[in-house]
Amino acid sequence: MPNDEHREGIGGMINPRRYGIERVAYLLMRLSGLGLLAYFIGHIYETSNILRGQVGWDDFMELISGTEGHIVMSIVIAMCVFHTVNGVRVMLGHGGVGVGKPARPDYPYDPASQNYRHKIGIYSAIVLAAVAMMYGLAVMFGE
Amino acid sequence: MAQVSSISNEQSPTAKSVTLKISRYNPEHDESSQFMEFPVKYDQLSTFLEAILDVKKHFDHSVAVRYSCRQATCGSCGMIINGKPRLACFTKISELDSNVITVEPMNNFPVIRDLAVKFEKLFDTHQKIKPYLIRDDTELVSDEKEFLQTPEEVEQYIQFANCIKCGLCNSACPTMATDSSFVGPQALAQAYRYVADSRDKGKDSRLKIIDDSHGIWRCHFAGSCSQVCPKGVDPAMGIQLLRGYMLGFRS
Numbered sequence: 001m002p003n004d005e006h007r008e009g010i011g012g013m014i015n016p017r018r019y020g021i022e023r024v025a026y027l028l029m030r031l032s033g034l035g036l037l038a039y040f041i042g043h044i045y046e047t048s049n050i051l052r053g054q055v056g057w058d059d060f061m062e063l064i065s066g067t068e069g070h071i072v073m074s075i076v077i078a079m080c081v082f083h084t085v086n087g088v089r090v091m092l093g094h095g096g097v098g099v100g101k102p103a104r105p106d107y108p109y110d111p112a113s114q115n116y117r118h119k120i121g122i123y124s125a126i127v128l129a130a131v132a133m134m135y136g137l138a139v140m141f142g143e
Numbered sequence: 144m145a146q147v148s149s150i151s152n153e154q155s156p157t158a159k160s161v162t163l164k165i166s167r168y169n170p171e172h173d174e175s176s177q178f179m180e181f182p183v184k185y186d187q188l189s190t191f192l193e194a195i196l197d198v199k200k201h202f203d204h205s206v207a208v209r210y211s212c213r214q215a216t217c218g219s220c221g222m223i224i225n226g227k228p229r230l231a232c233f234t235k236i237s238e239l240d241s242n243v244i245t246v247e248p249m250n251n252f253p254v255i256r257d258l259a260v261k262f263e264k265l266f267d268t269h270q271k272i273k274p275y276l277i278r279d280d281t282e283l284v285s286d287e288k289e290f291l292q293t294p295e296e297v298e299q300y301i302q303f304a305n306c307i308k309c310g311l312c313n314s315a316c317p318t319m320a321t322d323s324s325f326v327g328p329q330a331l332a333q334a335y336r337y338v339a340d341s342r343d344k345g346k347d348s349r350l351k352i353i354d355d356s357h358g359i360w361r362c363h364f365a366g367s368c369s370q371v372c373p374k375g376v377d378p379a380m381g382i383q384l385l386r387g388y389m390l391g392f393r394s
Contacts, residue, residue, distance in 0.1 A: 004170075004253055005251065005252070005253050005323055006248065006249075006250060006251065006252055006253055006254050006260070007250065007251050007319070007320055007321065007323065008250045008251065008320035008321075009320060009321060010320075010321060012250060012317070012320040013317040013318075013320040013321050014317075017226075018226055018227050018367075019227075019315065019365070019366070019367040019370050019371075020366075020370065022364075022365055022366040022367070022370075023317070023365055023366075023367055026317060026363060026364075026365040029363075090363070090364055093364045093383050094364060094383055094386050094387075094390070095383070095386065095387050095390050095392040096383045096384040096386065096387025096388075096392050096393055097387075097392065099379070099380045099383045099384065100377075100380055102298060102299055102300065102301075102302045102303070102339070102380065102381075102384070103298060103302060104298070104301060104302060105302055105305070105374070105375025105376070105377070106375070107375070109372065109373075109374070109375030111366065111369035111370060111372070111375070111377040111379065111380065112377055112380055113366060113369050113377050113379040113380035113383065114366050114369060114370065114379070118366075
């Protein structure tokens, strides 16, 4: 056994295959959150190059103007949109909004909290992120 | 991996065969778990608990498993069956439609041996949230003799009173997978059960207990707890409604 408490660890936490789209959204929320945090730190570091004057700013613009820069920026756009839309869904859920009402459960016990409203919210977040990403790619590579 | 040769048993002639890969581990002398394969016969209504008991009867009596009621009431026989936490007595082999099925002890619980896990922490956290009605008077001294409730008031919590403390929700929870201090969905759902009970007056003391960095705020609404609950308790709903109380969305 890997440890005394037999915990699944990070591997179990990020495994999205067993519990449906809600667990996929849980994983994407964490990945996009970490990605945006990394982007935020990188963004502050890179924009601080403007203190080096015109040369520093041009170097920075060159970095994000290439193909790799555009791809990274489009991924950032997708992460931002997914994190925002899914975040609104999760915040509403955390307040008890849209999670259903307590009632005597009937077999086969479909959980009311995993209802179609939240599933629509998750799929909407994924679709909107994909659309925003494609729009970003079109704008950046279309020039 | 060891394999045990098949033997004929007393099942019906229409019985099918399945290979159970059972995790074997004794913390006293094993460094890691190993799977042992057992071919067992089953019919349409055979449960995993019956199959494991068949293994104990015909192949290896040393396979350790905890069970009692055999009817999803005691909450003793939770285990990971084909990767998901399930009650062995409540899961039919025919449901999974697979020829090889892995059976492992529940995640996020210390293993006693093979499929049996320790429940001490589950019961400790359950006890921590004060799972009883709190009020100054009692039915014994009250003139009313009993604390009456409307059917609507009962509906607010009765779903959560179905909890059998099997631990499947804690085993499925992604937060429990990494945070050993997390209270867990079982205890949080039970906190809601008593907070929502109109007879209870202990809401403030319970909310104070779970208002902790390893308490209710560590739930991220992944919902896996509700998907594996064998009694339809829906801990995720209870936790979000409870958080609604704390955030002021509900009164």
